Amino acid sequence: MATSSKIKIMISSRCNDPFPLASKPVVRLSDIRRQIKKKIEAERLLGETPFEIWINEDAVADASQDSWEECMSQARDCDILVALFNGNAGWTGKDGTVGICHAEYQTAWEQAPGKTFAINISELAAPTAPSAAADKLFQAYMERANRFIASAKDGPALEAQIFRTIAKATIMLVQRGTKDARRGSGYLGPALEWNRLGYAERSSQMITAARSSLAMSKSRKAEASDRTCVRTISDKQILFVLGAVPDSMSIPAAREMVGQPHLDDHLLAKRLAAVDGGPIHLIACHKAATAAQSQRMLGFPNATVVAAPFGIYVFDPVQAIQLVLVSGCVDEIATRHGIQKFLEWLDQSDQRGLLVRGAQKRKAIVAALASEITGAPRGRTIA
Incomplete structure (x- = not known):
C-alpha cells in the first residue's frame, strides 16, 4: 500500500480505445484519463490537495523494470484502483495470454479487494467489441467477479462516476481504518476489560x-x-x-x-x-x-x-x-x-x-x- 502523504489512486483502462465507440470526434480513453487526473489532483480538501493519480501515460520510465512490472507495482501499491472496463484486456506482451488491464485488476484485487472498483463502460454487443482470446478471458473473469459498482455511457457520465467512486472509496477506507484503530493493543479500554476476564x-x-x-x-x-x-x-x-x-x-x-x-x-x-x-x-x-x-x-x-x-x-x-x-x-x-x-x-x-x-x-x-x-x-x- 502507498505510504505517502497523499491518497494514491490508479485509474486503469485500455489507452487508445475510443469512448464511446462511435464518438465523433473520436475521444480516446487516454484523453479522458488525462483530463480526469488533472481535475482530481486539483481538488482541495481543507486547503490541501490530497489526491495523487497514477495513469500509465504519465509514468516515468524506470530502467530497473519493464512497463508491465511497473503497472503491476502501481496496482499493488495504490490506495484505490478504479478500473474502466470496456471488455478489452489490453496488451498481452509477446507470448502472453492475459492482458495488462486484466492483470492490473487481478493484482490489485488479490492484494486488497476492498480497494478495487470497476466501472462498466463496455459495449460488448457492438460489432467492433473486443473478441480476442485474452478479451474473452477478461470478460469472463469480470462477469464472475461481479464487482461493477456502476456503468457509464459517455464521457461526462464517466467523469461523474469516477469522482463519485473515489469519494465513496475514500470515506469507506477511512471508516475501516477507524474501526481498526479502535481495537487498541489490549492495554486500554474494552480490550483491557476482556483481558481481565477468566x-x-x-x-x-x-x-x-x-x-x-x-x-x-x-x-x-x-x-x-x-x-x-x-x-x-x-x-x-x-x-x-x-x-x-x-x-x-x-x-x-x-x-x-x-x-x-x-x-x-x-x-x-x-x-x-x-x-x-x-x-x-x-x-x-x-x-x-x-x-x-x-x-x-x-x-x-x-x-x-x-x-x-x-x-x-x-x-x-x-x-x-x-x-x-x-x-x-x-x-x-x-x-x-x-x-x-x-x-x-x-x-x-x-x-x-x-x-x-x-x-x-x-x-x-x-x-x-x-x-x-x-x-x-x-x-x-x-x-
Missing part, C-alpha cells in the same frame, strides 16, 4: 458479540448457553454454531474449549429441520489463527483452507464441514468488525453460493448421522 467469562462475551453481529433477527431470544444463530444467506436460512478460543490457539486450555466442534453436529438434527442448511462453525479467536491450527481443529489436513482478512476459512468437500475462524477478537468492536469482514469476503470472493451449497449438503449428512444413532445422545448438548 476464560469462561471471556468466551461467553466473545460468543455474545459474535451472535449479535451475525444474527439478522432477534425474534428468538438467546439463552446464555445458546451457541447457535441463524443468518439468511442468498435467501437461505443457514444455522451457525458459535464458539470461542479465549486466548492464543497455541494454549491447550483455550483451544480445548472448542475442540473439534463438528463432532457434535448430530445433536443439532432437530434444530436443522427448521432451516435450509448448516451447521457452519464460526469460532471467535482472541488472538491470531493459522492454517495449520485450523486443520488440526478439523482433524485432518485434506481440506480447502483460505487465509483471508478476517482469519481462516476451512471447507471439507467430502463431509461438507465448514469452519470460520475469526482472528483478533480482543473486544466487542473487534469481534463485530471481524465478522463484518467475513461477510464482506463472501461477496468479494463470490463464495456465498458455495457456502450455502456446502451447508445444505452438511444438513443432509447430519440427518443421516443422527438417524443411525439410537438411545439418548451423549456428550455436550448444543442449544
Whole structure:
C-alpha cells in the first residue's frame, strides 16, 4: 500500500480505445484519463490537495523494470484502483495470454479487494467489441467477479462516476481504518476489560458479540448457553454454531474449549429441520489463527483452507464441514468488525453460493448421522 502523504489512486483502462465507440470526434480513453487526473489532483480538501493519480501515460520510465512490472507495482501499491472496463484486456506482451488491464485488476484485487472498483463502460454487443482470446478471458473473469459498482455511457457520465467512486472509496477506507484503530493493543479500554476476564467469562462475551453481529433477527431470544444463530444467506436460512478460543490457539486450555466442534453436529438434527442448511462453525479467536491450527481443529489436513482478512476459512468437500475462524477478537468492536469482514469476503470472493451449497449438503449428512444413532445422545448438548 502507498505510504505517502497523499491518497494514491490508479485509474486503469485500455489507452487508445475510443469512448464511446462511435464518438465523433473520436475521444480516446487516454484523453479522458488525462483530463480526469488533472481535475482530481486539483481538488482541495481543507486547503490541501490530497489526491495523487497514477495513469500509465504519465509514468516515468524506470530502467530497473519493464512497463508491465511497473503497472503491476502501481496496482499493488495504490490506495484505490478504479478500473474502466470496456471488455478489452489490453496488451498481452509477446507470448502472453492475459492482458495488462486484466492483470492490473487481478493484482490489485488479490492484494486488497476492498480497494478495487470497476466501472462498466463496455459495449460488448457492438460489432467492433473486443473478441480476442485474452478479451474473452477478461470478460469472463469480470462477469464472475461481479464487482461493477456502476456503468457509464459517455464521457461526462464517466467523469461523474469516477469522482463519485473515489469519494465513496475514500470515506469507506477511512471508516475501516477507524474501526481498526479502535481495537487498541489490549492495554486500554474494552480490550483491557476482556483481558481481565477468566476464560469462561471471556468466551461467553466473545460468543455474545459474535451472535449479535451475525444474527439478522432477534425474534428468538438467546439463552446464555445458546451457541447457535441463524443468518439468511442468498435467501437461505443457514444455522451457525458459535464458539470461542479465549486466548492464543497455541494454549491447550483455550483451544480445548472448542475442540473439534463438528463432532457434535448430530445433536443439532432437530434444530436443522427448521432451516435450509448448516451447521457452519464460526469460532471467535482472541488472538491470531493459522492454517495449520485450523486443520488440526478439523482433524485432518485434506481440506480447502483460505487465509483471508478476517482469519481462516476451512471447507471439507467430502463431509461438507465448514469452519470460520475469526482472528483478533480482543473486544466487542473487534469481534463485530471481524465478522463484518467475513461477510464482506463472501461477496468479494463470490463464495456465498458455495457456502450455502456446502451447508445444505452438511444438513443432509447430519440427518443421516443422527438417524443411525439410537438411545439418548451423549456428550455436550448444543442449544
